[in-house]
Amino acid sequence: MHRSFEIIGKVMTVAAGIGYALLALGPSLSLFVSVISRKPFLILTLLSSTLVWLVSLIVLSGLWRPFLPLKANVWWPYTLLVLSSVCFQEALRFLFWKLYMRLEDVLDSFADRISRPRLFLTDKLQIALAGGLGHGVAHAVFFCLSLLTPAFAIIALAFVTIHTFSMVIAFEGYAKGNKVDQVIVPVIHLSAGMLTLVNFASEGCVIGVPLLYLVASLTLLHCGKMVWQRLIESRNQSGPTLR
Amino acid sequence: MDRNQQRPRSSILDSLGEELIGILTPVSICMFTVVLLVCLLNSDPSSSSSFSSIATAAYSETDSDSPWDKLLGAFLNSLVFVAAITVATFLLVLLFYLRCVTFLKLYMGFSALVVLANLGGEISILLIDRFRFPIDSLTFSILLFNFSVVGVFAVFMSRFSILITQGYLVVIGVLVAYFFTMLPEWTTWVLLVALALYDLAAVLLPVGPLRLLVEMAISRDEDIPALVYEARPVIRDDSRLVQRRVWREQRSNVNDDDVENNVVRAEEEEEQRSEEISVPLIDSSSSSSRPETFLEGIGLGASGAIKLGLGDFIFYSVLVGRAAMYDLMTVYACYLAIIAGLGVTLMLLSVYQKALPALPVSIMLGVVFYFLARLFLEVFVVQCSSNLVMF
Numbered sequence: 152m153h154r155s156f157e158i159i160g161k162v163m164t165v166a167a168g169i170g171y172a173l174l175a176l177g178p179s180l181s182l183f184v185s186v187i188s189r190k191p192f193l194i195l196t197l198l199s200s201t202l203v204w205l206v207s208l209i210v211l212s213g214l215w216r217p218f219l220p221l222k223a224n225v226w227w228p229y230t231l232l233v234l235s236s237v238c239f240q241e242a243l244r245f246l247f248w249k250l251y252m253r254l255e256d257v258l259d260s261f262a263d264r265i266s267r268p269r270l271f272l273t274d275k276l277q278i279a280l281a282g283g284l285g286h287g288v289a290h291a292v293f294f295c296l297s298l299l300t301p302a303f304a305i306i307a308l309a310f311v312t313i314h315t316f317s318m319v320i321a322f323e324g325y326a327k328g329n330k331v332d333q334v335i336v337p338v339i340h341l342s343a344g345m346l347t348l349v350n351f352a353s354e355g356c357v358i359g360v361p362l363l364y365l366v367a368s369l370t371l372l373h374c375g376k377m378v379w380q381r382l383i384e385s386r387n388q389s390g391p392t393l394r
Numbered sequence: 395m396d397r398n399q400q401r402p403r404s405s406i407l408d409s410l411g412e413e414l415i416g417i418l419t420p421v422s423i424c425m426f427t428v429v430l431l432v433c434l435l436n437s438d439p440s441s442s443s444s445f446s447s448i449a450t451a452a453y454s455e456t457d458s459d460s461p462w463d464k465l466l467g468a469f470l471n472s473l474v475f476v477a478a479i480t481v482a483t484f485l486l487v488l489l490f491y492l493r494c495v496t497f498l499k500l501y502m503g504f505s506a507l508v509v510l511a512n513l514g515g516e517i518s519i520l521l522i523d524r525f526r527f528p529i530d531s532l533t534f535s536i537l538l539f540n541f542s543v544v545g546v547f548a549v550f551m552s553r554f555s556i557l558i559t560q561g562y563l564v565v566i567g568v569l570v571a572y573f574f575t576m577l578p579e580w581t582t583w584v585l586l587v588a589l590a591l592y593d594l595a596a597v598l599l600p601v602g603p604l605r606l607l608v609e610m611a612i613s614r615d616e617d618i619p620a621l622v623y624e625a626r627p628v629i630r631d632d633s634r635l636v637q638r639r640v641w642r643e644q645r646s647n648v649n650d651d652d653v654e655n656n657v658v659r660a661e662e663e664e665e666q667r668s669e670e671i672s673v674p675l676i677d678s679s680s681s682s683s684r685p686e687t688f689l690e691g692i693g694l695g696a697s698g699a700i701k702l703g704l705g706d707f708i709f710y711s712v713l714v715g716r717a718a719m720y721d722l723m724t725v726y727a728c729y730l731a732i733i734a735g736l737g738v739t740l741m742l743l744s745v746y747q748k749a750l751p752a753l754p755v756s757i758m759l760g761v762v763f764y765f766l767a768r769l770f771l772e773v774f775v776v777q778c779s780s781n782l783v784m785f
Binding site: 270293 | 404407409411412414418721722723767771773775776778779780782783784785
């Protein structure tokens with residue numbers, strides 16, 4: 152029934168399948184349960200960002216369809232593939248941010264109308280986190296869940312982390328106009344994509360995967376540092392509104 | 395001025411969009427259960443028996459036919475099915491017009507019993523067979539009987555616990571949807587598209603049966619006799635928001651295809667009426683400032699009970715279940731498409747404020763995404779991931 156399993160050609164037990172799926176999606180599941188499921192709006196943000204990622208993937212696959220299937224063991228077309236895909240997705244991320252800014256204005260004026268406080272900084276960070284998690288989950292589901300093997304699961308975990316936290320960095324970068332943040336996100340995305348190309352070489356994944364995790368932890372650290380700075384900054388502010 | 399005084403006040407993000415989630419959750423649960431059943435029970439293709447029903451009366455598909463034959467046969471099947479549904483809906487409208495409410499209620503109870511006992515029993519037996527679960531026939535029949543009778547009471551009576559009623563409605567949806575996924579493939583897809591078009595016609599055309607039904611129900615101020623899932627109404631502290639609930643309640647009738655082989659009419663619960671707010675303020679100063687109506691337009695502003703017909707649950711799950719028979723990737727794509735379509739429909743509902751068909755947008759998006767995923771996405775993703783190239 153699942154045609155993709157024919158490609159792998161091995162028998163999957165249910166326990167193994169669940170294990171691999173949780174390997175890729177475990178942290179995002181715990182993030183979901185602890186942070187996102189408490190606020191309905193965040194669930195909606197997650198669903199819409201997943202949809203955006205899916206649409207971007209469909210557009211990309213539509214564009215590349217005439218050129219597929221690529222010849223085996225030739226790696227340079229894949230470079231073009233990754234490059235074009237990352238550029239397209241980063242452009243889409245910027246558009247997503249624009250849409251989010253408009254929604255933020257609407258939410259703020261709605262809050263004023265019903266005399267509730269405007270969006271806190273933590274709210275905005277949470278929305279960005281939900282957006283990033285949506286992208287990450289979409290990546291994991293499409294690239295990993297159909298072909299459940301340990302390799303895919305491990306790589307997917309790294310990518311989920313990268314997507315989740317680079318969205319937070321990107322949103323804050325665009326909002327503040329911080330050039331460093333704005334540039335670092337596409338760079339991270341591109342380098343992560345390129346690193347997977349290393350897997351082409353035989354035994355390449357021994358080098359590729361740890362480097363990928365290095366990139367993922369760099370993203371995590373940068374995001375944590377940025378969020379921490381932002382929170383300290385807003386706490387030290389004397390004004391009543393948090394921005 | 396003091397910042398600390400603002401901290402205890404909750405942000406609007408805490409409760410915005412609760413009603414949407416209240417509808418999305420049961421739809422997702424229904425779809426997930428149907429996908430689970432399809433994965434569990436369809437693992438060996440050799441045992442796929444043909445499911446003969448009214449939907450395959452005109453033509454039963456065999457593997458050896460040419461694509462053109464299959465398409466033609468699927469068209470004939472859908473035509474027969476939609477014609478049967480139209481006739482049944484007009485019959486329902488006639489009965490409602492003649493105020494035969496008791497008959498409709500009894501028929502609804504009888505059909506719920508048939509679905510739960512017959513289809514539920516069949517699926518349970520398949521599951522027991524699959525998992526080699528040790529249970530004897532006496533225990534099984536007692537459990538099934540209890541389960542079905544409680545289900546009939548749950549949809550029949552209005553003073554039942556709302557959680558159990560919602561659970562039983564979802565179970566009925568799952569059971570009927572699973573059996574519809576056993577239709578032949580081409581028939582399923584053409585049938586879904588035909589039903590979406592029928593739904594559009596039946597609700598929006600002036601002679602459409604569902605529109606007549608809704609207008610009659612509104613003019614008599616009665617509830618539409620149908621199996622309808624109602625999301626738990628949200629109770630707020632703000633009195634202004636609370637009064638909006640009445641207003642929204644009366645205009646949120648997302649009606650759609652509710653005629654089925656087995657799904658029947660039922661009286662709407664009185665419970666929601668008794669739970670109404672006790673502060674019926676008529677706020678005439680409902681000025682439509684732009685951001686406010688936009689948020690109401692996307693269904694996030696006002697709090698009210700959104701109602702979705704059980705036919706919607708069933709056909710969404712049929713689409714996703716049929717996608718599950720191909721690959722998990724298509725399942726996810728179709729799920730997102732259906733959710734997006736449902737969101738769009740709810741948005742339109744808040745803007746137009748009358749009964750809207752819930753099937754067309756979601757089914758069209760779902761079908762489009764299924765074929766896009768199957769034709770484009772799968773090749774692309776498999777190409778990339780089989781070489782461990784990801785982005």
